[in-house]
Each structure stands twice: as structure tokens, then as C-alpha cells.
Amino acid sequence: MPLKIELKPFERLLIGGTAIRNGSRRSSFVIETVTKFLRESDIILESEADTACKRLYVTLTVMYLAEVTPEAEDLFITQANALIAAAPSMAPYLRDIHDFIAERDLYRALKRCKELIQYEQSLAERLAPPAASEG
Numbered sequence: 028m029p030l031k032i033e034l035k036p037f038e039r040l041l042i043g044g045t046a047i048r049n050g051s052r053r054s055s056f057v058i059e060t061v062t063k064f065l066r067e068s069d070i071i072l073e074s075e076a077d078t079a080c081k082r083l084y085v086t087l088t089v090m091y092l093a094e095v096t097p098e099a100e101d102l103f104i105t106q107a108n109a110l111i112a113a114a115p116s117m118a119p120y121l122r123d124i125h126d127f128i129a130e131r132d133l134y135r136a137l138k139r140c141k142e143l144i145q146y147e148q149s150l151a152e153r154l155a156p157p158a159a160s161e162g
Contacts, residue, residue, distance in 0.1 A: 030058045039067040041092065063092055079110055080147040084140045091133035114150060117143060
């Protein structure tokens with residue numbers, strides 16, 4: 028089934044291993060074959076991966092866009108185990124992500140990992156010292 032994609036001005040899109048950047052005007056096009064793609068809003072660059080969960084997301088992105096390899100799966104397991112050791116409350120997210128990987132549904136694994144990143148942020152906010160009030 029064809030999929031219509033609309034891009035905002037200068038928005039980026041990854042299709043397979045190809046990066047596309049839109050011009051100065053909104054545009055749309057139709058993808059007529061089954062392929063893997065990510066919109067710019069779903070991309071975290073390695074240089075932006077400043078937390079453990081964001082690094083896990085980068086690993087999942089590589090697994091999604093390329094073929095899943097035993098090395099990539101091993102890296103995921105290593106990262107997931109480290110996260111569980113640091114914050115056991117992340118286990119349900121990681122279990123779901125692992126299940127999606129096992130089902131080869133990497134897009135849903137990415138979506139669940141985005142939820143994990145939000146959870147990680149909420150933990151960081153709760154653990155941060157209160158801001159000093161200005162007097």
C-alpha cells in the first residue's frame with residue numbers, strides 16, 4: 028500500500044541508507060514500495076546521544092535501518108543490562124523493546140524506546156536537586 032509523506036521546509040528524511048532534505052517549501056511524495064524510513068523527528072544523531080537511553084535508541088536506529096546482526100543484538104543486550112542494573116524500573120520498557128526486536132518489529136522497538144527516553148528524563152528531573160530560589 029503506498030504511503031504519502033509530507034515534509035516541512037528543510038525537513039530531513041532517511042529512506043534506507045539515503046538521507047533526503049526537503050527544499051524551502053512544503054512538499055509531498057508517495058513511497059510505493061515497502062522500505063524502512065525515519066522522519067527527522069525520529070532521528071537521534073550519535074553526537075546528540077548524551078544519555079544511556081538515547082545511546083540505546085541510536086543502536087536501535089542502526090538495527091532498524093540496516094539488517095539486524097548478532098553484534099548489534101549483543102550491543103543492545105549489553106546496554107539494556109546496564110540500564111536495568113542502574114534503574115530496575117526501566118525493565119518493562121526494555122522487555123517490550125526486546126520482544127519487538129525478537130519479532131523483527133524494529134519500528135515499534137524505536138517507538139517504545141522513545142517512551143523510555145521520556146521516562147529516563149522524568150527520573151533525571153525527580154533526582155535533580157531543587158533549583159535554588161532567587162532571593
